[in-house]
Amino acid sequence: MTKVFAERMNAKLSDYRDQLFKGSETERERKLVTSSTLYIGNLSFYTREYQIHELFSKCGDVRRVIMGLDRFKKTPCGFCFVEYYHREDAENAMRFINGTRLDDRVVRTDWDAGFEEGRQYGRGKTGGQVRDEFRKDYDSGRGGYGKMFGHVELL
Amino acid sequence: MNRGRRRPYEDTEGGERYFKRRRTTSHTEKKEEDPIKSQILTAGEKTSSVETSIESVAKSLESELATQKAKILELLVEVVTTHPEKCSVYSTLAGLLNAKNYNFGGEYVETLVKTFKEHLKSGNWLHAQYTLRFISDLVNSHVISATSLLQLYDTFMEGAVDSTVPQVRRDWLVFAILNCLPWVGRELYDKKEQTVERLMMTIDNFMRKRKRTHVGMLRVWSNDDNHKQEEYLECLWLQVEKLKLDGWIEKHINRPYLAFDSVLCEALQHNLPQISLPPHHENMLYPAPSVVYRMFDYTDCPEGPLAPVLPGTHSIERYLIEQELRDILRKYHNERRECTSHLLEYQHNNRVPLEYMVVEVIFGELFRLPTPEYLEICYGSVLIELCRKSPAIIPQVLAQTTELLFERLDTMHPACIDRFANWFSYHLSNFQFRWTWEDWSRALELDPDHPKPKFIAEVILKCLRLSYYERIADSVPKTFERLVPPTPEPIYKFADRDDGKTEIGTLQSKQLQAAFRGKAAHEDMIVILSEIPNPLEGDEGGPTSHNPIAIDVFAQTLFMLGSKSLTHAHAAIAKYQPVFKRIVENEDAQLCVLKSAYSVWKNDTQMLSVVVDMLLKYQIVECAAVANWVFLKEMQPDFTRIYLWEILHLTIRKMNKHVSRLSFDLNEAREKVRKAEMNTSESEDEDGDHADNPKDKDNKDVPTEEQVDKMEEKLEAAQADQKNLFLIVFQRFIMILSEHIARCDTDGKTFNTAWYRWTIGRLQQVFMQHAEQVAQYSSTLETLLFTQDLDRNILEIFHQFQALRA
Numbered sequence: 001m002t003k004v005f006a007e008r009m010n011a012k013l014s015d016y017r018d019q020l021f022k023g024s025e026t027e028r029e030r031k032l033v034t035s036s037t038l039y040i041g042n043l044s045f046y047t048r049e050y051q052i053h054e055l056f057s058k059c060g061d062v063r064r065v066i067m068g069l070d071r072f073k074k075t076p077c078g079f080c081f082v083e084y085y086h087r088e089d090a091e092n093a094m095r096f097i098n099g100t101r102l103d104d105r106v107v108r109t110d111w112d113a114g115f116e117e118g119r120q121y122g123r124g125k126t127g128g129q130v131r132d133e134f135r136k137d138y139d140s141g142r143g144g145y146g147k148m149f150g151h152v153e154l155l
Numbered sequence: 156m157n158r159g160r161r162r163p164y165e166d167t168e169g170g171e172r173y174f175k176r177r178r179t180t181s182h183t184e185k186k187e188e189d190p191i192k193s194q195i196l197t198a199g200e201k202t203s204s205v206e207t208s209i210e211s212v213a214k215s216l217e218s219e220l221a222t223q224k225a226k227i228l229e230l231l232v233e234v235v236t237t238h239p240e241k242c243s244v245y246s247t248l249a250g251l252l253n254a255k256n257y258n259f260g261g262e263y264v265e266t267l268v269k270t271f272k273e274h275l276k277s278g279n280w281l282h283a284q285y286t287l288r289f290i291s292d293l294v295n296s297h298v299i300s301a302t303s304l305l306q307l308y309d310t311f312m313e314g315a316v317d318s319t320v321p322q323v324r325r326d327w328l329v330f331a332i333l334n335c336l337p338w339v340g341r342e343l344y345d346k347k348e349q350t351v352e353r354l355m356m357t358i359d360n361f362m363r364k365r366k367r368t369h370v371g372m373l374r375v376w377s378n379d380d381n382h383k384q385e386e387y388l389e390c391l392w393l394q395v396e397k398l399k400l401d402g403w404i405e406k407h408i409n410r411p412y413l414a415f416d417s418v419l420c421e422a423l424q425h426n427l428p429q430i431s432l433p434p435h436h437e438n439m440l441y442p443a444p445s446v447v448y449r450m451f452d453y454t455d456c457p458e459g460p461l462a463p464v465l466p467g468t469h470s471i472e473r474y475l476i477e478q479e480l481r482d483i484l485r486k487y488h489n490e491r492r493e494c495t496s497h498l499l500e501y502q503h504n505n506r507v508p509l510e511y512m513v514v515e516v517i518f519g520e521l522f523r524l525p526t527p528e529y530l531e532i533c534y535g536s537v538l539i540e541l542c543r544k545s546p547a548i549i550p551q552v553l554a555q556t557t558e559l560l561f562e563r564l565d566t567m568h569p570a571c572i573d574r575f576a577n578w579f580s581y582h583l584s585n586f587q588f589r590w591t592w593e594d595w596s597r598a599l600e601l602d603p604d605h606p607k608p609k610f611i612a613e614v615i616l617k618c619l620r621l622s623y624y625e626r627i628a629d630s631v632p633k634t635f636e637r638l639v640p641p642t643p644e645p646i647y648k649f650a651d652r653d654d655g656k657t658e659i660g661t662l663q664s665k666q667l668q669a670a671f672r673g674k675a676a677h678e679d680m681i682v683i684l685s686e687i688p689n690p691l692e693g694d695e696g697g698p699t700s701h702n703p704i705a706i707d708v709f710a711q712t713l714f715m716l717g718s719k720s721l722t723h724a725h726a727a728i729a730k731y732q733p734v735f736k737r738i739v740e741n742e743d744a745q746l747c748v749l750k751s752a753y754s755v756w757k758n759d760t761q762m763l764s765v766v767v768d769m770l771l772k773y774q775i776v777e778c779a780a781v782a783n784w785v786f787l788k789e790m791q792p793d794f795t796r797i798y799l800w801e802i803l804h805l806t807i808r809k810m811n812k813h814v815s816r817l818s819f820d821l822n823e824a825r826e827k828v829r830k831a832e833m834n835t836s837e838s839e840d841e842d843g844d845h846a847d848n849p850k851d852k853d854n855k856d857v858p859t860e861e862q863v864d865k866m867e868e869k870l871e872a873a874q875a876d877q878k879n880l881f882l883i884v885f886q887r888f889i890m891i892l893s894e895h896i897a898r899c900d901t902d903g904k905t906f907n908t909a910w911y912r913w914t915i916g917r918l919q920q921v922f923m924q925h926a927e928q929v930a931q932y933s934s935t936l937e938t939l940l941f942t943q944d945l946d947r948n949i950l951e952i953f954h955q956f957q958a959l960r961a
Contacts, residue, residue: 010490046623049720050761054620058532058581061768061805064722095489096536101585103622 011091014110020123021113031113036063036087038094039112043068043078044103044141055102056082060089066120072127078142079129081115105141191216191223195230199244199411206414209244213251220252220259228266235267239285239482242292242338247412250296254422260298264425276433280442284331290427291335294342296412297419301346303427304339305354308332312357314432321961322366323441326388328432329361330442333391337471340395341403355399362392368958371951372919373446373524377566377912382449383468390447391474398471406506407472443959448519450559456508463507476507480516484537488529495540510548513541514556521578522571525923525959531574535581542586553582561595564606569916570923573797576610580617588618592631599634604795604909612638613797619643620761643759645718648711660687660708667712677734684709684738701744709738710751714766718755721765728769735775745780750789760798767802771809778880781806786887795913804924807880811928814877817870824858824866831857878932881925885940888918889949896946906948915952922956933957 013032021028040052052065061084068079084090090111098109122128126147135146198212199205216227234245253260267290274283290307293299314320315328332354336343343351367386374384385393398405412419453465466473480498487494498513521527521534541549560567560575567575583590598607615638618627628639649664666683669675689702717727728735739745748770756763770776784790785803793799858866892914899906922929929936941953 048623049722051621051623053721053765054617054761055584058535058577059530064725067722092530092533095491096530096532100536100539104587 011094016110018113022116028113032111034087035111035114036084036090037112037114038082038084038090039079039110040082041079041108041110042105043076043080043107044105045076045078045143046141047076047103047105049080051102052080052082055097056084056093059084059092059096061085066115068122068129069120070127071121071123077122077128078132081112081119082109083115103141191219191226192230195227195234195248196238198248199241205244205409205411206247209247209411210251210415213248213255216248217252217255220256224259224262228263231263232266232270235270235289236282236285239288240479242285242289243295243408243410243412246289246292246296246298247415249293249298250412250419250422251415253296253298253425254418257423260422261425264293264299264427268428268430272430272433278439278441280327284334287331288335288338291339294339295410296415297422297424300424300426301343302350303425305343305347305350307427307430308354310430310432312354312361315361316357320435321441323444323960324435324439325361326365326444327441329358330388330391333358333388333395336395336403337398337405337475338408340398344399344403355396358392362389366958366961368954369444369961370446372923372955372959373444375446375448375522375524375568375571376563377568380566381563382452384449385447385468387445387447390469393469394471394474397469405471405475407475409502443525445523448515448522450515450518450556451511455555455559456511463509465508465511472507476512477516477519480513481520484516484520485528488533488537491533491536491540494537495544498537498541499545510545510552514538514549514552518556518560521574524568524570525926527574531577532581535578538578538582539585550586558594561607561610564610567606568919569913570920572606572610572613573800576613576617576797580614580621583614583618584621588622588627588630592635596632596634599637602909604913606909608638609795611635612640616640616760616798640760641758643762645715645755645762646758647715648754649708660704663687663705664708664712667708668716671712671716677731677737680709680731680734681737701738701740701747703744703747706738706744706747707751707754709734710748711755714752714755718762721762724762724766725769728766728773728775732773732775735773739775742777742780742783745776746784746787748776749780749784750787753789757793760796764798764802764805768805768809771806778806778810778876779883782880782883782887786891795910800917800920803884803921807884807921807925807928810873810877810880811925814870814873814928817866817873821863821866821870824863827857828860828863877928878935881929881932881936882939884921885918885936888914888921889940889945892918892949893946896948915948918949919952919955922952926956926959929956930960 017028023031040056043052049065049067053062056062056065063083063085066081066083067076068081069075070077082090082093084093094109094111097107099106101107122130122132124130124133124147126133128143128147132142133147135142138145194212194215197208199208220227231245231249234241238245249260249263253263267286271283271286271290274280274286287307290299291304294301294304311328311332315325317325340351365388367389370384370386373386376384449468451465453467456462456465466476480501483497483501484494487497499509501509501513517534517538520529521531527534538549538553542553557579564572564575592611595607595611598605598611601608603609615627615631615635619640624642631639649658649661663683663686667680670680670683684702684705687702687705687708689700690704691700691702713727713731714724717724735748739748749767752763752766752770756766767776767781771778771781782803785799790799892911895911895914896906899908936953941950943950
């Protein structure tokens, strides 16, 4: 476990693959190794774009930040994409920012094959990210209890 | 899967499970290590003792020599530069192999020398340095004769006294020898006392004649009050001289060959072949000089009968340990977990206050002038990792460091103050912004331009950017209010005012807002703006110039439209770029846009920086305009703030990137033409027409002569712009500094104020951050700007810059 985490403190690809990628597996792999876009996860719902910009600019010029939004409420739901101009800068963000804190939360960075319209929305049933539906813990930065379990525990 | 199980690492993101579930095939692969390689790599690391481990590897390699010689040779040469920390392990191993097999020893020396020559020829100074040290250590393990090593040193010294080549080259040659002497000094002294004496005298002579102009630009602190800021070669020379006084005995290096003395002393030694230095040529780059960073002495470290003592400034151990810690940082800087493990498990850790030395080395690298080797955040992330791994000690040492650096801010270089503020705010953001601000209360009484209050204000500002306003504003004491910036909100000049007065243009600004909302055509907006009276018109009735009020109305209204977030600002500027292009016709007009941006965003400097960046990107303003804007009177209140200089540097960087991209494209195009020409001549020879020939396909995107000419023109124009940009920047600096000095002279006051020190430091910073580009225009700068009639304090900065490469 610790080992897996340790391996991700560098610029290598992780094991996660976007299941909704439109294209062949070769295409996806090719994009992943040439992309300069990162997926950033485990953000607080309250973290704003300027904070992300400030932090990720420490690794190079940021082309744009795309905030992840709740599909229905259109409010931040705890993830974003950061697009750099250069792959090298994204690699540095993978090395130096992954696993450090923003807004007191340990952020997770991963390679992304590139942003496409629609991907800024949460894919969970309730509009947010899927992980926030299955969570059992209380996370004040991410809307409290998990959506599927939360109401049970509150009873 | 056990969902309820606690994560072994508490900070691991809760979502990990989710991602694991979706995992497809594993994309990580493991390569099989080959046995000989893994043996060599683990030599000196296994089980009982270093010596037995080396001995067993030697035995095993010896038996493989008959079949695997080439591979073993190759690997044993490779480890010299890949594992410099195991220098004496491999020299011992080589010694044992040589004792058993003299011919192999000979071949090894030959291969090693060949590689060494290649490093020298290609200017790979670091690898050359490692290799020379290893070759020297081979004298200790009786592989190489002392006489032939001293001859090699003589060759180096001959190169070092050659006054026709740059000092940086000569410095490196001397450095390379001094770097070896802790390892081999004793052995050489025992065998060839007089030759060593003579070598030391030659070096001494060299050191006396050496120029030190560059030192002023490389010092983190402008005085030596706390620790002497010694030039690297000077310091190493003093350390080696002290070593000599101590009878060449040091207490740091592991010397496994001592245990094999009985075997090794029987071995025959090889003479190094004649090695001549590759001649100097213009394109050869040598290692830049530096100043040794010192922050701690033994009084800073914990006391106690068992507490290890920090080696003194001129003890060779300090040098050796620092060098090894730097090697670890260099080797693992991209893998912060491994990096910190190696740093904290450093083998000599019980003999020195390791954490202090590690922290000092990291800050030394972070503050390195002209520029740090790696991104600032690289050092920051290593420090965070160190705090996690050693929570009982490192956070304490870092707090002590912060206090100590804060106390020494008065004389710290502005470029380093920037990095200190960047690091500290970033570090705080990883540790809940907890800090005892009260301890710094005395700084509140100082002149606001003084580095201490300035530093606090900058740290607070950077913390705000990484967090949110209320949190930071609430976390600092009430008394620090003066240093907390205003809330980062836009200021709109054309808003409705309580006093009933209205700015000229308010009416049009309202119409413009409606036009934005109604997604009106750009042309309609131009019509609205054209109704605003132009203050520049009418007096002389000359040709119509730009309209400052119209620009202000449009720019401010547009910035307000995009004020919700950086993305909104970006979208607004991108969308209405054509309107900007219509109303912004010249540099004065560009300055108007920048003034409007400042007027709206003066309280949100992050937004201001991003907006200026976008204005440059969409070519609404040019780099030259930004440079002029930075030095405007209107910007004086912010002249000593970090963000303004970040904007200037981003502007210069943009220009530099533009030039290098054009030059890259041109070279690529020329290369294509060259290849195509070669192909045509080839196919003519062959006299065949292959339609499917891949070469023909290449030919399709071969640029025409006309296209290449166009690219050349473009590059030349960009270079002219770049040169012009530097001329503007330096001219503004010279003007503002000269005015200041002259004014203080007339008033009978000292010119050396806090403002002056900030400004002169910012001037140095431009030279340092863009050294490569500025160097191209050095002679123009010398004839046009940095002339002899200039105040010597300003001129000196230019001379320091020139000395960095001389």
